[in-house]
Amino acid sequence: MTNNEIKYGLENHELKLSFREKVQHYAPAGFCFIIPITLIFTHLKDYFENSPKSIKSGEIWFLMIPTLLGIIFFYLQKSRLKFKEVNTNLNRSQLNKIIDKVANELEWHLYFSNSKAIIAKTHPGFLSGSWGEQITILFGNKKVLVNSICDLDKKSSLVSLGRNGQNENKLIEEIKKASR
Structure with a gap:
């Protein structure tokens, strides 16, 4: 994930896709x-x-x-590219612990990480009903943006059987819980 893609995501609250990813997603x-x-x-x-x-x-x-x-x-x-936002006063170290906990529970595998973004993917089994999900987490000023879509490196899919929502909601719930 480039700095330009991260900046676009933080400003527009939408995941920026490359041409190949757009073709796959749409x-x-x-x-x-x-x-x-x-x-x-x-x-x-x-x-x-x-x-x-x-x-x-x-x-x-x-x-x-x-x-x-x-x-x-x-x-x-197009609507699936929108980020969900959660405001928080937690620092990056605290957020990393929460992300690690959720990643272990939901079997995420780290794909990319820097100071502004994390991308994780899932690799479910053949009979799970999903090709896999891509979870993107962006860190802004006192906010975290979360998006989960069907993995762009795998086959296109219109459904994730609720897994994308589960990925987003679980992480947001845990951040909110720790922010209280």
């Missing part, structure tokens, strides 16, 4: 647009070859439904 939404784009391309091709065909009523459904699903999936995936 793949389910992009997949939905294949059929509509193919239909539109076919009709445009026919139009420019001076043999236009009218759009059949059944084709409307193949244009509308996947397009609507693609738009919904896009906004769903």
Whole structure:
């Protein structure tokens, strides 16, 4: 994670993805647009070859439904990039102890760490229902930003069966508990 990505995350409360990560993260939404784009391309091709065909009523459904699903999936995936924020007066040493405790409980594996950020990943088993999660923790001035998304180095997934929420909520809960 670069300093630029960390700065962007702290300022915008959103995880900044590289081009490859964006392609991976938004793949389910992009997949939905294949059929509509193919239909539109076919009709445009026919139009420019001076043999236009009218759009059949059944084709409307193949244009509308996947397009609507693609738009919904896009906004769903975009919302998952938002960080959850927790304000705290704890110092980095205290936060590290809490993060280590949660990481042990939820089986996180440290992937990246510096003074401003930590990235951890999970490596669940085949039958767990998840390909894995990526947990990103940013440290700002008296605040901690937490995000958990499906691992960008693995297959795309629209669901984590609640694991992303569990990762975020458990860490935030423990920080709040220690901050009292």
